[in-house]
Amino acid sequence: MQTKPTSAYIHIPFCTQICFYCDFSKVFIKNQPVDQYLKSLIEEVKAADMPALRTLYIGGGTPTAISAKQLEYLLTNLNNYIDLSRVEEFTIEANPGDLDKDKIEVLKRSKVNRVSLGVQTFDDRMLKQIGRSHNQEQIYDSIHRLKAAGFHNISIDLIYALPNQTMDQVKDNVKKALKLDIPHLSLYSLILENHTVFMNRQRRGHLHLPNEDLESDMFEYILNELEANGFEHYEISNFTKPGFESRHNLMYWDNSEYYGCGAGASGYIDGVRYRNRGPIQHYLKAIAEDKHARLGQEVLTKQEMMEEELFLGLRKKSGVSVAKFEAKFNTSFEKLYGSVVDDLIAEGLLKSDRQQIQMTKKGLFLGDTVAERFILED
Numbered sequence: 001m002q003t004k005p006t007s008a009y010i011h012i013p014f015c016t017q018i019c020f021y022c023d024f025s026k027v028f029i030k031n032q033p034v035d036q037y038l039k040s041l042i043e044e045v046k047a048a049d050m051p052a053l054r055t056l057y058i059g060g061g062t063p064t065a066i067s068a069k070q071l072e073y074l075l076t077n078l079n080n081y082i083d084l085s086r087v088e089e090f091t092i093e094a095n096p097g098d099l100d101k102d103k104i105e106v107l108k109r110s111k112v113n114r115v116s117l118g119v120q121t122f123d124d125r126m127l128k129q130i131g132r133s134h135n136q137e138q139i140y141d142s143i144h145r146l147k148a149a150g151f152h153n154i155s156i157d158l159i160y161a162l163p164n165q166t167m168d169q170v171k172d173n174v175k176k177a178l179k180l181d182i183p184h185l186s187l188y189s190l191i192l193e194n195h196t197v198f199m200n201r202q203r204r205g206h207l208h209l210p211n212e213d214l215e216s217d218m219f220e221y222i223l224n225e226l227e228a229n230g231f232e233h234y235e236i237s238n239f240t241k242p243g244f245e246s247r248h249n250l251m252y253w254d255n256s257e258y259y260g261c262g263a264g265a266s267g268y269i270d271g272v273r274y275r276n277r278g279p280i281q282h283y284l285k286a287i288a289e290d291k292h293a294r295l296g297q298e299v300l301t302k303q304e305m306m307e308e309e310l311f312l313g314l315r316k317k318s319g320v321s322v323a324k325f326e327a328k329f330n331t332s333f334e335k336l337y338g339s340v341v342d343d344l345i346a347e348g349l350l351k352s353d354r355q356q357i358q359m360t361k362k363g364l365f366l367g368d369t370v371a372e373r374f375i376l377e378d
Helices: 034-048 068-081 101-109 124-129 136-148 167-179 197-203 212-228 247-253 280-290 302-313 322-329 333-346 361-366 368-372
Strands: 007-012 055-060 089-094 114-120 154-160 184-189 232-235 238-240 259-261 266-269 272-276 294-299 350-352 356-359
Touching: 007 034, 007 247, 034 068, 034 259, 034 280, 055 247, 068 101, 089 247, 101 136, 114 136, 136 154, 154 167, 154 212, 167 212, 184 212, 212 232, 212 361, 232 247, 247 302, 259 272, 302 322, 302 368, 322 333, 333 350, 356 361, 361 368
Parallel strands: 007 055, 007 259, 055 089, 089 114, 114 154, 154 184
Antiparallel strands: 184 238, 232 238, 259 266, 266 272, 272 294, 350 356
8 A cells, every 4th residue: 555755845946146056946036926936835735635744844945045924934834734743854954144033033933853054165265156145154153043042953065076176175164064063964076067157167168176086085084084073974975973864865865755845846756756847937827727836747667666776775874775675676686786786896886795785985985876887778
């Protein structure tokens, strides 16, 4: 019997600035119909008829780009139309430049219990160079205000291998992040995406990025330094103090199903992956007419499901359980992937006791390249 997902993602597509590296579904907030969007979003949530949730995640865009009054409307209505009595983790993404006293008060009155801050770097000059609108002082101020309001499950995002970034600058970022005394850190290497300012600059030869050897050294330094300071590297880009793993993101990496609501949001229900319409006006029209905004959906084949299970599961330090895989898909792991695993072990990218398949440190740095080896030819 198919059970309903117990996780949901809510998308707020508005930003107070458009970062030079970002290709997420987002728009500059000025002159946007924010109130109408939030009303339509709640209509979509009501129509989804979700069960009691275990994790809820509000992402973007920048959820804290909206006003305190709009944020209160959103959180109050999510609480009215979703059963949050059993919610273990309720995360909201925030930008240090937008998180003022009034918005923190709104968060404090809600069921939100985890805040993820888009810090990216502590270097004021570099923040400007990547299109961020906040500064180092606002980072410290936001963390201080959140802790004072009783929020201790705080995570920050940092990006490394930025244009012209040196190893010393990465070391400085890591040192400052550790001094914040927070339990979760996400560190991502810069990835150039199409339709971004950085990709356009790269194509014109105006973007100077660290070479692969330096990026590898940065990754190794980050990993060793954070582990030496009590953080567990539990997923390719994520580090946690004991008990503070992102439960919502673990749901993705465990390849579980979830609801996705909002313009450009994705969801995964009953073996079907779907994506909502992205442009705001298209989303508003679809919700008004159909109560949902699905633009396209894909029914996954068994092979695609197995590939996703491996692609996502290998991101975790714990890797993939052979027994769980075989029980879920009623198939022999060894028969399908035994030779792939042997090759990757020989290359020093995987380790395995035949019960658990895990990436080595070298494998984790190469991430998706390793996972792609499990895509079988038809």
